[in-house]
Every structure is written in structure tokens, then in C-alpha cells.
Amino acid sequence: MIAIGQEAPDFTLPNQDGEYVRLRDLRGRAVVLFAFPRAGTYG
Incomplete structure (x- = not known):
């Protein structure tokens, strides 16, 4: 997990x-990452 303010790895x-x-x-630039489980999987 990346801490708030920590630079994300490339x-x-x-x-x-x-x-x-x-x-x-x-x-x-402002970047928003949105991740979700694949359709039909439990998550």
C-alpha cells in the first residue's frame, strides 16, 4: 500500500x-486510478 503523499512506482x-x-x-497531471474486479468474479 502506498502512503498518502508517497510517490507511486512507475x-x-x-x-x-x-x-x-x-x-x-x-x-x-492529476491522475485518478480506478480498479475493479473483472465482471463475473467475486471481489
Whole structure:
């Protein structure tokens, strides 16, 4: 778990269009990460 105010480690994830985005490319912007369990799974 990352503490409030702690810098997040760099990572790469696909966006809604299937294009890969790196966290470091968003430096200086407000970023909201939303994670949810896959449809049909318990979570």
C-alpha cells in the first residue's frame, strides 16, 4: 500500500482504447486510478 503523499512506482497499463500508458508520462497531471474486479468474479 502506498502512503498518502508517497510517490507511486512507475507502471504501464492499457487505457480504454487498448493503448499503453506509462505513469511517468503523466507527471505533473492529476491522475485518478480506478480498479475493479473483472465482471463475473467475486471481489
